[in-house]
Amino acid sequence: MIAVRRGWVQLGSTILANSGLFPALKCVNYPFLNCYSCPLAIGACPVGTIQHFVIIRRVPLLVIGVLGIVGSIWGRMSCAWLCPFGYIQDLLYRLPWPGRKLTVDTRRYGWVKYVVLAVLFLAIPFVTLEPWFCKLCPAGTLQAGLPWLALSPTLGGLIGWFFWLKIALLLLFVLAAMSLSRVFCRFACPLGAAYGLSNRWSRSRIEVGGRNCGDCRRCAATCPMGLRPPTDANSTDCIRCEECVRLCEHLKVSRPQTRRSRPAGGGSSGQGEGRLGAAKEDVVFTRG
Amino acid sequence: MLGRPRPPSAWRGWPALVFAVLVGVGVAGRESAEILENAVLLCLACMGLGK
Numbered sequence: 001m002i003a004v005r006r007g008w009v010q011l012g013s014t015i016l017a018n019s020g021l022f023p024a025l026k027c028v029n030y031p032f033l034n035c036y037s038c039p040l041a042i043g044a045c046p047v048g049t050i051q052h053f054v055i056i057r058r059v060p061l062l063v064i065g066v067l068g069i070v071g072s073i074w075g076r077m078s079c080a081w082l083c084p085f086g087y088i089q090d091l092l093y094r095l096p097w098p099g100r101k102l103t104v105d106t107r108r109y110g111w112v113k114y115v116v117l118a119v120l121f122l123a124i125p126f127v128t129l130e131p132w133f134c135k136l137c138p139a140g141t142l143q144a145g146l147p148w149l150a151l152s153p154t155l156g157g158l159i160g161w162f163f164w165l166k167i168a169l170l171l172l173f174v175l176a177a178m179s180l181s182r183v184f185c186r187f188a189c190p191l192g193a194a195y196g197l198s199n200r201w202s203r204s205r206i207e208v209g210g211r212n213c214g215d216c217r218r219c220a221a222t223c224p225m226g227l228r229p230p231t232d233a234n235s236t237d238c239i240r241c242e243e244c245v246r247l248c249e250h251l252k253v254s255r256p257q258t259r260r261s262r263p264a265g266g267g268s269s270g271q272g273e274g275r276l277g278a279a280k281e282d283v284v285f286t287r288g
Numbered sequence: 289m290l291g292r293p294r295p296p297s298a299w300r301g302w303p304a305l306v307f308a309v310l311v312g313v314g315v316a317g318r319e320s321a322e323i324l325e326n327a328v329l330l331c332l333a334c335m336g337l338g339k
Contacts, residue, residue: 027324036327037335044327048334052326062314062323068307134334145335155337163336203300 006080006241010087017042017084018143029063031070032083033191035137037144039151047121047191051131054122067191071198075205075234079185079192080224080241085139086185090224092177102180106226106237109187117190133190135162138170181224185239196236204240206233209250219244219251 017030020040030043037048046063053060070078079086093101121133134140145166149155176183185192208230219229222243227235229244229251245251314320 023328024324026327027320029323035334037330041327044323048331049323049326053322056322058319058322060314060319060323061310061317062319065307065309065311065314068310069304072301072303072307131331131334134331135336137334140334141336144330145337148330148335148337155332158332158337160337162333166336198303201300201303203304 003243003246007087007090009081010084010090013082014084014087017082029066031066032078032086033139033189034084035134035140035143037140037148039144039147041143045134047137048131048134051121051125051133054125055129055131067194068198071195071202073203075199075202075240076192076195076236076238077204077240079189079195080239083185084143086182086239088142089177089182089184092174093181093224095178097178104180104186104226106186107232107235110237112187113189113193116188117193121190136166136169138166138173138184141166141170181226182239186225186237192239193236196238199234199236199238199240203255205254206238206240206242206245207252207254208233209252213248213250219248222247 013032017032017034018038018040019042022042025042026036026044028043029046029049031046033047034041034043034045035048036043036045046067049063050060053063116133120136124130124132145163149159173184173188180186206229213230215230217228220227223229224241224243225237225239227237229238229248232238233244233251240253242253245253
């Protein structure tokens with residue numbers, strides 16, 4: 001049920017973010033990765049915007065503020081529910097693949113995205129004054145380069161070797177996303193790396209009822225990020241897709257509650273009866 | 289294995305409040321105009337076209 005609902009939310013977000021409506025909204029960044037060079041983009045890509053501010057030697061307070069507010073409330077949830085490139089990866093992973101789909105332990109290699117964040121996203125643009133992550137970003141090729149070529153054939157005269165390098169990178173990521181779920185989010189997205197840090201303090205959390213976990217690992221099998229939810233809930237790699245919560249009664253999402261929605265007479269930590277009600281006697285643990 | 293029990297009832301809205309202040313400072317510093325200008329100037333190089 002959650003998977004279906006999430007799919008509709010992702011589709012709506014993808015359409016709205018690239019609807020061509022409200023072009024003046026480009027003065028504010030999306031809370032997810034979406035190329036602002038897309039002909040129909042209505043917002044600014046935070047990745048491109050931060051690199052631009054790095055190049056002009058300014059601190060992007062507005063972008064950091066927007067991302068920080070979203071991260072503080074929902075953690076990395078926008079990666080799972082709103083990001084168009086994440087949605088495309090989810091669709092690609094559903095396509096048939098010759099042989100077995102790959103499984104990779106994200107905890108072991110998840111540090112790669114922090115190298116991308118530090119080197120390709122910050123250090124190299126700072127030194128070369130060029131937004132090198134954008135130059136190589138497969139989302140940019142898919143959402144901007146190819147559509148603009150289709151819309152303006154005269155741009156074809158500008159194609160050089162670098163364009164074909166970008167096409168090769170895009171194809172590489174497409175093939176990788178077909179065989180390994182969310183491969184770009186796991187190992188390459190600097191925005192996901194930054195958002196992941198906010199999982200530690202965000203108000204929306206995944207609560208784990210510890211004692212009765214039978215270690216069946218169904219939750220791990222369904223996790224698109226290759227995590228083991230009983231121990232990795234709220235880790236920097238969790239994108240809060242809630243697929244594990246759908247399967248297991250020992251996992252529960254704790255959302256921020258307003259005064260109005262908080263149950264009368266207590267509930268200070270925001271834990272309602274919910275699905276965890278069946279395991280009421282458990283101590284509720286969180287990691288991180 | 290699963291970490292410490294969560295401390296009760298600390299108000300955890302303060303990080304969002306801090307970031308909201310950053311948004312305010314950014315808007316006051318006309319960063320939105322800078323973001324808009326950067327976003328509407330199509331970067332041909334980023335698209336792999338041109339030099």
